[in-house]
Amino acid sequence: MPTYSYRCTVCGHAFDIHQSFSESALTVCPECDGLLRKVFSTPAVTFKGAGFYRTDSASSSSK
Incomplete structure (x- = not known):
């Protein structure tokens, strides 16, 4: 599950959450x-x- 970061535009509270x-x-x-x-x-x-x-990664013999 990815982790997202959020920040409040009013109070500035910042946190990360798995969603x-x-x-x-x-x-x-x-x-x-x-x-x-x-x-x-x-x-x-x-x-x-x-x-x-x-x-x-290709070798010369596989060409």
Whole structure:
């Protein structure tokens, strides 16, 4: 289940919550009943090095 970050536009309360893809986004702050917004950040996956392209991992005998 993915983790989503939310921040209230009224009081600034920020929190993370585990939600399935089928669940609706939260809209009400649990602290002050203000409007919540999703906080977007960069993904945690980073691809570095060789082997991520078809030509990197193919051997010369399989061509």
